Amino acid sequence: MDELKVKKSPLERAKMTLSVLALIIIAACSKVEGQADLQKRQGEETPIQVVSTIGMITDVVREVGGDEVDVNGLMGPGVDPHLYKASQGDVGKLDKADIIFYGGLHLEGKMTEIFKKLERQKRTIAVSKNINPKLLRSGKDAGGSEYDPHIWFNVKHWVSATETIRDTLSEYDPEHAEKYRQNADHYIRQLNELNAEVKERIKEIPESGRVLVTAHDAFGYFGDAYGIKVMGLQGISTASEYGSKDVSKLRDYLVENKIKAVFVESSIPTKSMEAVIAGAAEKGHTVKIGGELYSDSLGEPGSDADTYVKMVRHNVNTIVEALK
Template identity: 80%
Template sequence: MNQYKVKKGPLQRFKMTLGVLALIIVAACSKVDGNGMLAKRAGDQDVIRVVVTTGMIADLVQEVGGDEVNVVALMRPGVDPHLFKASQGDIQKLDEADVIFYGGLHLEGKMTEILKKLERHKYTVPVSKHIDEALLRSGADINGTQFDPHIWFDVKLWISAAGTVRDTLAEYDPEHAELYRQNAEAYIEQLNTLDAEIKEKINEIPESGRVLVTAHDAFGYFGDAYGMKVMGLQGISTAAEYGSKDVSKLRDYLVENKIKAVFVESSIPPKAMEAVIAGAKEKGHLVKIGGELYSDSMGEPGSDADTYIKMVRHNVNTIVEALK
């Protein structure tokens, strides 16, 4: 498997240390209760200020929180969370937040250390927090110590994330706890419908053709949940480098198994997959790009992938149309 090959120089380590120290100092100066947690929602506060990392989490929190939350996502559509670096503006947003939600499982890469520090001083919660580790895929390409963070590709796991958001908001703002429960229940019903819909759509692909080849290994949960073999050129994190051997190995697999389509991702440049396609062509096998999938980021506002449910439907329809 691929290994991380990121080297930190003295300057980079110094900058990261300063960022973490700044957050700790700000949090320490904030009003905290007896348990070291920031004070809960004040009665005269209009809405809860929620800061999240990714668009998928922003959409989830908005569905559960409704009008009681003002949600700000640090990462714009098309941004790769594995490589994201927080700016001073992002640090300020985290400081001003009442509640912070993030993916966890090392999805946020270098931001993980900062987020874990914040957990000590304010409501900072990974949405993956209550998922049984037995249901998580191994992230062996990170020295075997992490789990695959792409939990949103199994809708059942995303339902667990919805429960975490519901319970966190209810704890922070008990006055509206029943509202959060009702919103979560309604949204979870939509997610259960989506889960059944995906299974039905995947059945349109002949079993022998249920092979999903993408730029990085983001769709493992999707494959496990919906019966597809999944292969990625890179590992579960785009920070894991790939080399010519990886390209050759994937090219040979496409040729030997007569795979007719591969997919690019909205948050990753298509250059690597184009090299695989060109290599297969040299060996006499034509492979097409089956379409663009949304993996680590949702679509732009107004697109057919600007909510979690719409994003999943876009991906499934794109996959099925290319492979059936």
């Protein structure tokens, strides 16, 4: 049996025709607008959109990329990357980025999973990727991951991170590769001078007093590179908990070795080290807070630690003045 066909009135046919025409016009306009936007992007030189995690990486991208990049750092002063959780706004920034730079070695905790997924869609680069694993410190014994992620505390490792950022920008934007190379060369010269300066300053501390006690075990690379014994109350990651046994163990070490100063960190509450100081006082040994160090973040804009070079210099000056 033939299907019944319903005959539409002239008015209904007219409405349908207008609807179809409207859809065609909207689609055409969208296509024209899209082409115009594409032509605009191709015709005008716009900065590379970069998203970075910690402030130290953001600083290097600015140094190497110059005015060819627009870098958006996710983690500002005083932010702990180990405990950081991406917000909806962060996800939007990552989605719009041309290039993403992060520390790697599980520095950014749970965000590492996000970066691994994004690697399939866009350039998502761990700045630690070209450091020889033989030069990395183990993180397993200090409650962390396979490797200690705090590579910036050895200035030589930060040279490698700078080279990785330079090469990534050059591959993405070969037209300005020479500019990136020149910027990186200039910055690396500063880093090499900084490395030599740190070595000389540490010599001002008597060998018996070269003990750096901090809130968490972030300064291991610093200790290895510059000849200082480093002890942290917490493990490599601040996500690891510390207990009364950890406080007692560190307290006893301070008392037995007559350590006169410990250090707090800008991204970690001071109460942990205050407990150690109080414990030492009960044992008849006075320990002072030698100053505030920057471990996992830079200082506020305008401070003496708002760039990587200034942050390292601030830390070294604080340590030397307290221990020499």
